[in-house]
Amino acid sequence: MRNLLPLIGSHPGGRSALTCRYRCGDACFQEIPNTSDNEYAGDIIAGALSRRSMMRAAAVVTVATAAGTAALAGPAAPVAEAAPLTGRPGSKPKPKPTAPGARGLRFAAVAPNKDDRVTIPDGYGQNVVIRWGEPILRGAPAFDPDKQSAKAQAGQFGYNNDFLSLLPLRGERGRQVLVANHEYTDEILMFRGYDPASPTREQVEIAWAAHGLSVVVVQEENRTGKLAPVNRHPLNRRLTATSEFRVTGPAAGSPLLRTSADRTGRKVLGTLNNCAGGTTPWGTTLHGEENFNQYFANGSSDTDKRYGIGTAATERKWERFDKRFDLAQEPNEAHRFGWVVELDPYDPDSTPRKRTALGRFKHEAAQPRLTADGRPVVYMGDDERFDYFYKFVSSKRMKKGDSRAAREHNLTLLDEGTLYVAKLTGDSPAAEFDGTGKLPSDGEFDGSGVWIPLATGTTSHVPGMTAEEVYVFTRLAGDKVGATKMDRPEDVEPSPRTGRVYVALTNNTDRGKAGKAGADEANPRNANKHGQILELAEHWDDPAGDGFAWRLFLVAGDPEDPSTYFSGFPKEKVSPISCPDNVAFDDHGNLWISTDGNQLGSHDGLFGVATLGERRGELKQFLTVPTGAETCGPVIQDRRVLVAVQHPGEVDGASVEKPASTWPDGPGRIVRPSVVAVWRKDGGDIGV
Template sequence: MPDIRRRLLPLLGHSGGSRDAMTCLYRCGNACDHPVPNETDNPYLGDVVSSAMSRRGLLAAGGAGALVLGLSSTPAIAATPASAAPAPVALKGGKAGPLTFKAIPPNQLDSLIVPNGYDSSVVIRWGDPVVPGAPEFSLGRQTAKAQSLQFGYNNDFVGVIPISDDRALLVVNHEYTNEELMFPGFTSLDALSVEQLKVAMAAHGLSVVEIERVGRSGQWTPVRSKRLRYNRRITALETRFRLTGPAAGTPALRTAADPKGYTVIGTLNNCAGGVTPWGTVLSGEENFNQYFVGGDAVPEADKAKLNRYGISTTARYPSGSRKWERAQERFDLAKHPNEANRFGWIVEVDPFDPDAPPRKHTAMGRFKHEGANVIVARSGHVVAYMGDDERFDYLYKFVSAGKYKKNDRRHNLTLLESGTLYVAQVKGDSPAAEIDGSGKLPSDGAFDGTGKWIKLVSGTTSYVPGMTAAEVLTFTRLAGDKVGATKMDRPEDVQPSLKTGKIYAAMTNNTNRGVGSNPGVDEANPRNTNKHGHIFEITEDNGDHTGLTFTWSLPIVCGDPAAADTYFGGYDKTKVSPISCPDNVAFDSAGNLWISTDGNALGSNDGLFATPIEGPDRGRVKQFLTVPRGAETCGPFITGDDRSVFVAVQHPGEISGATVDKPASTWPDGDYAKPGVVVTWRLDGGPVGS
C-alpha cells in the first residue's frame, strides 16, 4: 500500500476495538470506522436487549424439548445418494467429564500452546492440496487455477463429519483474504494484477477434505490418494449456488447474468456454521458488503437498503473495498445493482455429493450471518438459531415447516427451504436504575430476564407491515427494525447444549454501547463501551424450541477476573482464567461449554477456553490453548468420542506493518504465516478436557 496509507493503518478500523487495524481492514472493511448500520430507535421494553459440537458445530441437542441424535456427535453418513437413508451414529466413546486439565497462562508466544499431557498437529494449511491433481503450492507463482484446487485462506468454521470410526470429512470455511500476507512484493490492492485478484477469490469459500485417524489416537491427517471421492473446493470465483425458498426468483435477486434469479456465482466472507443431523454443513455469509463498489449509482429507492447492510451509497469506491470489480464487473453495483442482494444468506453444502450445487436458503433470512446451528425440537421440527454479527443487531431463529425424518435424507435436505423466521426481543427483570453501565450486578444477584420471539414471515406470508414475504427475507434487518427487535452486542455463534437444550450465544463486544447517541446499557448488555463481551443463555419456555417465549441470563461477563465488572456464574473469580471477546462456542459430551476468542482485549493471544455450565463449578473458566501471534481462534469442534479438539488458526501474524516478506509470525512452518486447521488430543488417549 502507499506509504501514507501504511502510516495511517494503525488508526483505521479500530474505534476503540481490540483487533489489529490490519484485521479490521481485510476482514470487515473497517466496519467500525463507518456509521452503525442500525440507526433505528426501537422501543425498549424495560431493559431491552438480547442478544454439536462446534461453532460451527453440531446440532442435534438433548434436553426436554429436543430429539437426541447420537451422543454429542455429528452423524456418520454413509457414502450414498441423497435418496438413501443413512442412520445418524455417534463415534464410539463420548466420555467427557469434569474439566481436569491445568489451565495454561496467557501469553504472547508465536506458537500453539496446549496443556501438559496434550499434543497438537497441523491437519491442513493454506495451499495444501485438496483436489487430486492439485499442484504443489508456490508462494511466488500463485494462480487462480491452482488455488481452486488447494486449501483456501483464513479458515474459520470447522466441521468434522464421521464416515466411520477412523475416517471423516473435514469441512472448513475460508472467510477472507489478506493480500499483504499472501503476495510477495505487495504494495497496494490497486496494484494487484487481475490474476492475483482471482487468486484471492479462489481462496475464499469452503474446502471439503477426507481425513483419517492416526493409529488409535486423537490425531487426524488428510487422506493422501489420487482417488478421493469427496474432496472439493467451493470458491467465490466460479462455483454455482442455487437459491431456494420464497425469495428465490423474485425481482431483487435477478441480474442481467441471471434474469430468473435462481443461480449465484460464489459465496463471500463465510464465517461460522453448523452441521445438520442429516450430514450437511451450514455456512454463514457475513461481511459481504466490503466486496461491492458503485453504491452511489444505484436507484435512489434502493440506497436505504444498502446502507442498512453497511454498503456505502455516497462513495464510488468506499474505504476497505476489495477491488474485485476489476476482475468481475458484477461487484460494481452501478452496473449490477442487485448483485449484493444475492449474498448474506445461509449456505447449505452436502459434502457427500460433490456434484450437488450448494444452496442459499432465502427462508432463513438475509443479514450478516455469523452462522447457524440447528436442534430437532420435541415436535420434530428443525429449529436454527442465528446471530447477526454487527453492533446493535439482532438474534434470530428459524423453525422449519416440515419435520425431521430419521431415515429419509432426501426429505431432510428440503427442511431449510420453508418455514417461519423470528427475531428476538428481550427485557431485564431489574430496575433500570440498578443497571448503571459499570457491570455491577443488580440487587437480585444476576443479569437475567424474559424474552419473546416475534414472527417476521412464515412461508410466503409476511407479518411485517408494509413488507412482502420476499422483502422480509431479502431485507431482514429492515424487518427486524420495523417490529422493534432488541439491539444486541454483536451476536456471533449461537449453539444449543446437547445436555440441557439451553441455547448459548457469544456476544463478542460492542465498544459503541453507551457512547454518544448510541443505545445505552440494559440488563442484557450491562456495560458501557463493552470491549470484552459476554455469554448469553436462553432457556426456551417449557423446553419448546418452537415456542414464542423464553427466559435468559448472562452466565459469564468476560474480562479480567480481578475487575469488578466481570462475572463467572458466581464462581470464585480468583480461580478462573481471564477471557475476552468470546466468538464461537461448542460442547463436549459432558455438556461443558468451550469458547474460542477473537480480538483478546487483555493484551495476550487469543485462545480456547472451557467451563461447566451446570453444577457447583458453573463459570469456572479454564484456558485450554492459545494460538500464535496475531491469530484468532476459530472453530472449535469436539469429536463425538471426545478424543479430539479441532480449531482453525485464522490470520496468524496479521499485525500492522507485517508482510509476507517480513512476517510478524512464522507459524506453522518457520517461514511465513499460513492459516491452518489444528487438532489437539490427549497423549494417553483419554477424553479431552477431562
Template sequence: MTPPRNDRTLLPLAAGHRDGGRSAATCIWKCGDACSQPVPNTTDNEYFGDVVAASRRSVLKAGGAAAALAGMTTIAGAALTDQAAAAAPGNKAPFGFTPIDPVTAGTDEFVVPEGFQWTPIIAWGDPVLAGAPAFDFDNQTAAAQAGQMGYNCDYVGVLRNGSANAAVLVVNNEYTNNELMFHGYTDAASLTDDQVGITLNAHGMTVVEMTRKNPNSKWTYTKAAPLNRRITAETPFEFVGPVRGHDLVKTSADPAGTTPLGTFGNCAGGSTPWGTVLSGEENFNFYFTQPEAPTEDRAGEAAARYGLAGGNQAQHNWDRLDTRFDLTQEPNEANRHGWIVEVDPFDPQGAPRKLTALGRFKHEGANVTVNSDGRVVVYMGDDERFDYMYKFVSAGTWSSSDAAHNHTLLEEGDLYVAKFNGNGSADGLHDGDGQWLPLVVDGRSEVPGFTVEEVLVYTRLAADAVSPTKMDRPEDVEVNPVNGRVYAALTNNSKRTPAQVDEANPRANNKHGQVLEITPRGGDHSSADFDWKLVLICGDPSDPETYFNGYDTSQVSPISCPDNVAFDGEGNLWIATDGNALGHCDGMYLMPLEGEHKGHLQQFLSVPAFSECCGPLIEWDDRVVFAAVQHPGEDDGASTTNIKSTFPYTGNTQPRPAVVMIWPEAKGPKGDKGPKGDKGPKGDKGPRGPVVETDRV
C-alpha cells in the first residue's frame, strides 16, 4: 500500500456551477469542477458562421417582438401549421399522457403524469452477487460493495433474455460522493482504507437479470442470478484495436500494454446489434494525482488538453491503495482510460474490452447503427466545452448469422470528426451542411505528424489539427431508428462569447443548450457529407431565441440542459436533462419529430431534489419507460446529517441513486389492466410502498 500524498492540492470547492443549474457539490464530485477550470481547447480553430449567427439572432429577436405586438405567433420566421396553432395546452402527447408542470428545484418528489405509476427496480447497495449482504448504510465494507449495486447510475440498457418477460439490465455507475456516503467525511485523507475501497468498488457497471409476470406488471431484479455481475474500478479489461500493446499504454504492472484495470466515470452508452453494451468513460482525469506541470512534448501537450496536469491530488485518494493512480509514478496509466468499453452481459466470465479504434476522449457514450452497405457506424460526443463530435465506420460488415464475427466489428475501422457549416439566415432556420473530417482511414493516419496510435490515444490533439467545429458540450449522440437521422444533445456552454457563436452553437453564455439533427447525405451513414438543423433550442419558451422545431412556443414545456436522448417506436424524441438552469428539477421530455405534434415538447416526469435524470429507455409496445435517478440530494452542504432527499422513499433515511420504471397505472397496452401503485403527491403515482409525503422539501 502506498501512503497518502499530502503534498498536493485537492480540487477547490466551487462557488457555483457556471453551466446550467447543477449544485457546486455535483460539479466537484461528477467532473472535478470542470466548468470552473480553464477551457482545455485553446486552439484558434475557426468558429463557423459568425456573421450568419449574428444576423440570425437579430431575426429571432425582431421576429419575436413583432409577433408579440401583432398578436401573432411565429417561430424562427416560419409560420406555424394550422394543426400546431390549434393545439391546446395540456393536449395529450403520442405516448398518451398529459404533461406535468415543472417542479420547483429542491422539491423532493418523483412526479409522473396522471395515469402513470413508478417503482424503483434497483438502488445503490442492493445485493447483486451471491453472498452479497443486504445494504446497511452504517456498516458498509469494500467487500460488500463489490457484490452490490454501484453508486450513481447513468446509462440504462435492457436486453431481452430469451423471453418477453425476462431481461438483463445493464447500468453505468458513474461516480461517488463521499459526503453523502460516509458519516463524518471531511476530506479524502479522512477516509479509511476500506472506505477508499468502497468508492473503488462503487464505480463501474452493474449487470442484473430481471423478470416480470406479464407485459403489464413491474420488472423485478433477481439476486444472485447467473448473469449478474459487478464491473468496478479494479476489474481486468482487455485492450482491442490498434493501440493494444503500444508503448503509450504500457505500465509497470502491465508491461505488455494489453490488460488495463477498471472503468470509472462511465456516463452514457448504447447497445449493439450483436447484443453487447457500450459504455463511455468520461470524466476520468480527476481520479489521478497529477504532475505539477506538463512536460514539453506531445505527451505533455496531451496531458494539458485532457486536464491531466496541474498538481491536483486524486479526488478519492485511490493512489493510497494503488500507485497506478499517481501519474507522477505511472504517467501512462491515464492513457488506459477515456475509451469506449464493451461488455457482453450474456457472458459474465468474459473480460470487458476497451475499444481503441474509437478514439480516446471524454466519451459521453456511443451508439451503433448498421449502414446500408452492412458496415456499422458509431456516433460519439466529447463532453467538454468547445469539444467535438465523432463518427466511427467499421472496416467489416455486420452478419445476421455470425455472432463471433460481429464481436470484432469495433476493432478496426475509420475515425472522423465533424465540421459544421451554416448556410445563412434566409431560410429562417439554424441549419446548414457539414463534413466528416478524416482522422484514421484504411489503417492510415490522416493527420500529419501523428501515427495511427497517436491519433487514437491523443484524439483531441489530432482533431484539433484538422479544425473541426467547437461545440457546446456534445453529449449523447444517437440514431433515430425510424427516420435514420442522428440527434445530438448539446448541453450548454456559458463560456462561449458573442465573438464565438456560430449557426450550430447560436448563443453566447449558453446556459440551456440545444438539440442537433444530422441527416446523412443520401441516407448513407458512411458518407463524408451531411446536412444539419437545430430542432430544439432550449430555455424558457417566452424567450424569442428558443425554438421548438416550428411549434408554438406558448404551448410547450420549458426545458434546460438536454443530456441524453432516446426514441420510442414511432420515432419520437425523448430527452433527459442534467442541470436545469430555469429553477426547476431535472426531468424527461417527449418531442415528436413528425406530424401534427412536431416540436410539441412536453414534460413526462420530474426527478427529486438535486438529482439528474439519466438513461431514458422507452419500450414502446408496453408503454414502459426506464430512467436512472443520479445523485439525489446532492446539494451544497448536504451530508449524512444534513439530508436533502430520501429518494427512493422505500424506508431509507439516506438518498440512494436508483433505476426506476414508469408505466400506465390503470391500463396496459391493448386495454389490459395493469397493477396499481399508491398515489403520490398531487395525484401522481408513487412507488408501491410508503406514500410520498407532500410536505417534503
C-alpha cells in the first residue's frame, strides 16, 4: 500500500477557507446557480438529435490530417495516429509498453509532498522569473511591502499570476514576451494589519491595480533555462481594474451593457478575475474573466442569481469606493464582466477588447485552433458546478503575415461567427451509473454528442431569447437548450497533433446530493472530489459540424482507488493526481496538467501524461508548489517549463504577521506569488 499523506480536511475541493473567500467568494457554500432540470444525456431519444449530427459523431476519425497540422500557429508538427474513440480499452489488457518512457516524460517523477518550496525532478534547475510587485514600467519603484501605493502597483507585476503565454520577439535575440493574468488579490496576505471589515481607499486602489494583466519582455540566459524580466522595455505593460477596454461583437452597444458612466455600452473600465486563457495563431492572447460575480454587491435579479451574484455586501467592500460595484446603483455593470478579453501584446498602445460573440459566463479559458480553411474555433469552459462547455466558430478566415492589413483583419476574427454549447449522450443505460465510478458493461465511459447553436451574429437560435440576451445571459441560453451539466469544466485544450480536445473537469462534491444531478456517463462519480479529463473528437476539417465523439481519458484520484482510470495504463506505474485545472501540450503530444485543490494530502503540482502510442495514460508528476499554493498557467517549451505559483501561503489563519509560507524569499520576507522557470541542468530538452 502506497503511504500517501493524510487527507487535508473536508473543505470543498481541498482548498482552504481563505482561498474560497478571496478567490471565488465562497462559491462552494452558495446555492448552485444552475437550477435547471436538464435530463440525463444517456436517456435522450436519438430521434431528437439530427440524423446529420449522429452520422457525424459515429464517423469521427482520430487520425489528424495534413490539413489539420497546417492549422497550427508555427512549424507543422508530424501527424500522429491515436486509438479510435470507438475502441474499448477498458475491456481488454493494454499491450505492455516496450519504450523506456513516453518521449517528453523521461524524468524521475516527483513524489507527493508538503514541502514549502517548488520541488522538481533530479537533474533539473529552477529560478524565480518575476515576483508580485517587481517594477516593469518606467518610473515604477522597487517593491516595498510597507510602502505600497496604487500608483506604484500600476507599474509593477500584478498579484496572483495565473495564465501565462510566452511569445517570440523578433529582432531581439534571446528575448520573449511574457503575458500573465492576475486573477485576484489576497488582501490579508498583502497588507499588515488588514481589517476586512474596514479596508482603506488606498488598500482598495492597490488591489484594483494588482488585478488585470501584465506584459513583460524576458531575457534568456544562454547556459541555462533561466529567464529574467527586462525592466522598462517598450512592450512592457500593465492593464488593471481601471484600464479602458473596448466592447466588440454582436452585443456591443446593447442596452444591457449601458451604464450611467458609459451610455454607449462599448467602453468598460477594467478586467477582473482573469483565470486561464489562450494564445491565438495570429499572435494575440485571450484572457477569461472567471469569478467576476464576487466583486458586485446587492444583486437582485434572477439573472444575477444565475451568475452567483449575492444580495449583500462583498468581501472586499469595493462598492464603498466606486458605485459601479453596487448593482443597486448600477444594475448593468456586472453584465460588462464575464467575457473573453483579447490583447495584442505587440502593440502597447492598443485597447484590449471584450469579445461578446464568445458569450458571457465564468470563463476559465479560451483556446483557439484553426480549421483547414483558416477559421478560428475557440473552446471554452464555464467553471461552475453543473455548468457547461462551449465552442465558437468564426465565420472569417485568418490572414497570414505581419502586414498591418492582416493584423487589423485578424483582430476582427472573434466578432463574427456561431456560439455553441455541448450536449453529451452516453452510450450506456443510466442504470449502470450508481455514482461509484464503476465502468459500464461496455468497458468505457464514452458516447457521442452535439454542439447546439445558440446564436450567430444578430440571429438567436434559442426560443424566447434575443441574440443580445443569448450573449449576455449565455448560461440561461444553455439551460433552455438542455446542455449537459458538467463537473466544473475549466481549461479546454485542443491537441496540436491529433485535433482532439481535452476538457479538465476539476471536481464537483455536490453531484448526487439531494435535489442535485446524479452521476452520468461523462460525470460518473457522486461527491466527485478528484475530477476527470474528457477527450473529444470532431471533424478537424468541418468546424461547423455539430457532431462529435467523446470518452473519459483520465479519471483522477489515488491509482489504488478502483474508480480511477488512466486510459488503461498500468495504475501501479502512475502518479496520484487530484483536481485537474489548467492544461497544455508539449511538442510530443503529451498533455500537461496543473492541479488546484489536491484532495490526496499533497501539495498541488504539475503532471505530464502521454496521449499517444503504447504509453498512452502514463502520468508522471513533474513538480509540486509551496504551502497553500496552486499550480497555474503551464507553458511547455522544448527546453523549459514555466509555471505560475499562485497564492502561496493561502492557508486558514494566515496573514502578513503570521505567514503560512516563507516562499519565495525565505523567513522574514513577505510571501509573493511568482512565475518559475524549470530546465534541465545539462541543457537538454525536457523529458527526453
